[in-house]
Amino acid sequence: MNQQPIVQFQHTTKKIGRKIIVDDLNFDVLAGEVFGFLGPNGAGKTTTIRMMVGLIKISRGDILIKGHSIAREFEKAIRYVGGIVENPDLYKYLTGYQNLKHYARMVSGISKKRINEIVEHVGLKESIHDKVSSYSLGMRQRLGIAQALLHHPPLLILDEPTNGLDPAGIRELRNNLKELAHQEGVAVFVSSHLLSEMQLMCDKIAVLQKGKLVSIENVHEFIAKDSISRVYLEVEASQTELTKMLVADLNKTAVAGNGPSELWIQMNKEEVPELNKLLLDNGIRVLSIHVQERTLEDKFLEMMEEEQ
């Protein structure tokens, strides 16, 4: 997979009045990855995206798209961007196809073949000749993506794309975006509040807080890093004895679970074999041992608490 940088943030900063809203961002978004942009309300995500598409000026630094500066050569840079920043811009009284044709006329060099190809790609073939007013929100979102992709941009920017979609619509969108990135090599830059969704959708996660980049990692590494999991045990042993043994041998405190033989311990997944051995060496019968993996949401909330 071609992993060249499509977007390069270079000391990107936005100041409004005296307030620094986005503070010295430095990172790349690569071809072929779904890149998640996370952060609590007011972190500066929308402001960053608005700078990426030229809706507001960059105060300091720059953003390069395929090597072209948004600040100095906007016309060139923006040609490489497909974006839905607010709601997709669609004419409801026209059909999906007429909308795409209208858009294609504004951007030169888009063939009929390309329109059909993209319609198929976003899964709208069946309903493309229906009026947009009859479309569900998910279908409108897909038509918006088709429109953004008509001119073959190597970068797709989506601000909160799952807003208002039902679970089936979210799943469709997720699969669609992953396919675009992984099979067509498009860099997909997505901001969202839905952490469970981002965990399923993204390859990489960047976390913004108070305008600053606080983390950027592969999604699996991000979740697993310094990962303390809950390990649930169901054993045939007296809880008091077991608790004493865990403190003495592993320096761990166990918490009673729901049933009389259940308890849980906080530990790294890597420590589980040691726990298992300790139980076996002491002749304790283990009925079940289960590691509850952390989610992106757990990690994100922990991180926000630490930052506070």
Ligand SMILES: Nc1ncnc2c1ncn2[C@@H]1O[C@H](COP(=O)(O)OP(=O)(O)OP(=O)(O)O)[C@@H](O)[C@H]1O
């Ligand atoms: N034009 C403006 N004037 C003053 N402050 C602004 C302006 N635009 C944004 N802000 C402030 O900048 C901060 C970042 O806003 P932004 O909308 O980028 O955050 P966000 O991460 O997208 O948040 P959300 O998740 O709530 O959409 C907020 O504190 C907001 O109040």
